[in-house]
Amino acid sequence: MKKKQRGLAGALCLALLLSACGAPAEEAGPSETPRPTAAAKGEEEAGFALPCYPAGGFHPVTGSNRLNLTLAPLIYQRLFFVDRSFQAVNELCESYVVSEDGLVWTFWLAPAEFSDGTPLTAREVAGSLNSARESERYAGRLGGIKNVVAEGETVVVTLNQPNGALPVLLDIPILKEGETADRPLGSGPYILTEDEQGLALEARPGAEVPLERIPLRPVGAGDDLVYAFDAREISLVDTDLTGTNVLGYSGRLETTDYPTTTLLYLGCNLRSGPCRETGVRQAVGLALDREVMEGRILAGHGSATPLMVHPASPGYEPALAKEWDQDMGRAEALLTEAGWILDEEGALVRGRGEQLELRLVVNQDNTFKAALAEETASSLRELGIQVTVERLAWEEFTAALEKGDFDLYLGETALTPDFDLSALLGERGSLNYGGFADEETWEQMRICQAAQGEERVTTTVNLCAGIAELAPVIPLCFKNGSLLTQWGQVSGVLPTQRDVFAGLENWRIF
16 A cells, blocks of 8 residues: 555544544645734734643643643753754753763853843752652653762763763753742743733743743643643644543644654563564564554554664664565565474464464553554464454553563553663563563663764664564554644644754744
């Protein structure tokens, strides 16, 4: 099927799936209604509004409400922001140097002021990073940091072990030291204010922004967010259209996807069952039609890949991806080489009638994952592998993983922007349910993590090649996030995973 046709089929599939939990989102497409022209200043400001949840607090580090955290890049700057290819771009950092052993990073800051006019200093940056290290939101990604200190006009970060991609982990909001309220001051283009008209974002003098004032509309539960968007009370929503209990938005809307590090994959049991054999695991990966999974099942909201790195990343090697993409002939040859042959009924057997049977477990709470599991089973049955798909409630699913009660499982994990695989494949990895243990791969992981620049690209390719060869986990695709905007209201949007307002100075709001 051609790509355009798959996209149409995917759009129809998504509409049907969303109809079960709300009105379907309309596909953005050609319209006979001309795009509105920019209104007068007051009308323009009144027409564009963003959602918030005041009861959840607005602290960008200790807060947990997604709506409020989405606003953080408008109020706070970071040492770096991460672009759509998962590369660090300097923001508050002017320059940096790294020690020869890769453990000590020294950062010089660009001139900046907080919204009250006081200068941003190394002390505030170090304080913000240390607060983030202790927070639930950032503790995991910053776990490799030993300490952070301010030394004069520089910030010095010392690591427990080298990580050449440290800057992509430092897109942490920098706030004014000593501010303990849920609305600390930042150095971003907007200030959070509240008056008789309610909460709003007010542009700082001289900021390059499309609006001087953006009203914030308080919303409550998920249904309130849907109602507010459908009623055009708010102009923008950041969502996961393939998530569990996805909300259904209706009306005239436009969808702009952005790449994320959230990986959908098959985990293999290397301790027991047929997946102990490398050839079987390789054959499973080679049997999968990832383009169908991404295009038809996820409605295009993802990036198909047989490698453990995002296709938008510099470490992604297309030739290597092609080598491990769907190839039924090669999958059959691998199984034959391992002694599996088709019987008269089309089932794979060997020895004294041993059948190649696999048990694939999946969390039943997510419609999209369940559909991906069924598509996986269908592809494997074409090879003659007998597959049983078990849809389990979340508690049963996690219990099965902990006990190793599976041959394959369909998993999802949000990798850090440096694509650290230690949780999935490490010796003590919290997600290493399959029992993967390979010293050579672990060494490759350490080498890759320590590498910088072009060496990082080369070592990432080598690591991906080694993992594809052993196939302890089998990547399916990286999910996309989706930014929904009112039809014809905004142009020039180019969201990223952690900043849907990236490039705000280039937005046009009608």
